[in-house]
Amino acid sequence: MKAVLPADSLLREGDLVFRRGAGLISRAVLAADEDGQFSHIGIVVRKGNDWMVVHAVPGEPEFKGDSDRVKMEPITSFFCSEKAKSGAVMRVKADSTVCCSAARRAKALYHKRVLFDHTYDLQDSTRMYCTGTY
Structure with missing residues (x-):
């Protein structure tokens, strides 16, 4: 099944995207939060x-x-059927400059090649396990 994404004109830098993954790690994340719809x-x-x-x-x-x-x-790869069972795009209720700043910070982390934090330690800012913690 192909993901249905919003039209380009409806997206904005800083929007958050959520997906319910299809893999083992996604199932573990969902098991930890019985009310959770998304794992990533x-x-x-x-x-x-x-x-x-x-x-x-x-x-x-x-x-x-x-x-x-x-x-x-x-975004099409993020939501492809091999990685996502379902998903959503959501907009933060904040000034667009705040959202653009978050997007710039995210790009900077990507360009720094910040490693994934397999210890899931929020106190360690040298590695990341969730981009929602920017």
């Missing part, structure tokens, strides 16, 4: 004319030997 979050950014998602994710290497890290991928 990313932030929408613009790269040229394309809408991308920046997110910290394990087990989705971009190339052989790639480490688990903050990555940027097209």
Whole structure:
């Protein structure tokens, strides 16, 4: 099944994207939160004319030997059926400058190649396990 995404004109930098993953880690995240609908979050950014998602994710290497890290991928890849059972796009109720600032910060983390935090330690700012904690 192909994901139905909002028209390009409806997206904005800083929008949050959520997905319910299909893998083992997603099931573990969902088991930890009995009311949770989604297991993963990313932030929408613009790269040229394309809408991308920046997110910290394990087990989705971009190339052989790639480490688990903050990555940027097209929004269609983020929501592809191999990775997502369902999903949503949501807008933060904040001034657009705040949202654009969050998007810039997300891109900076991607360009720094920040590693995924497999210890899930919120006190460790050198690695990330959730882009929703920016």
